[in-house]
Amino acid sequence: MIRDSRKDEKNVWKGTLKQEKIREISKVSRETISRVCKNRDYMPAGKTMKALVDAIRKLTGKQVKSDDFWM
Template structure:
């Protein structure tokens, strides 16, 4: 989409104009993990991390996304 490899999570936040830094502030997940989650389609974050990221995205977009929307 933006000329770089992105995961479904990365594509979603790009589409909605959400900065990784904003997700970091809300989720309290490290910048390194957020970067990995956004770039690597095969990376599966820990359950607690996944929950925090989904909660942050929900708060920022108002959309009722689920972890299944990004990770299988």
């Protein structure tokens, strides 16, 4: 959902987590989450990136890192 180049980590939550659930936990706007999911070249600000990764960790119980999704 976030990056095709990171398929293994991407699939940790793709299909099981909804953008709305991530939005509720991360407090990141719908527009930003949509942009992150649709635009391969979009790099969110560090604070936004941290909020998204923290939300994914909370929802999956996995120790994902921002590097798993963005370079």
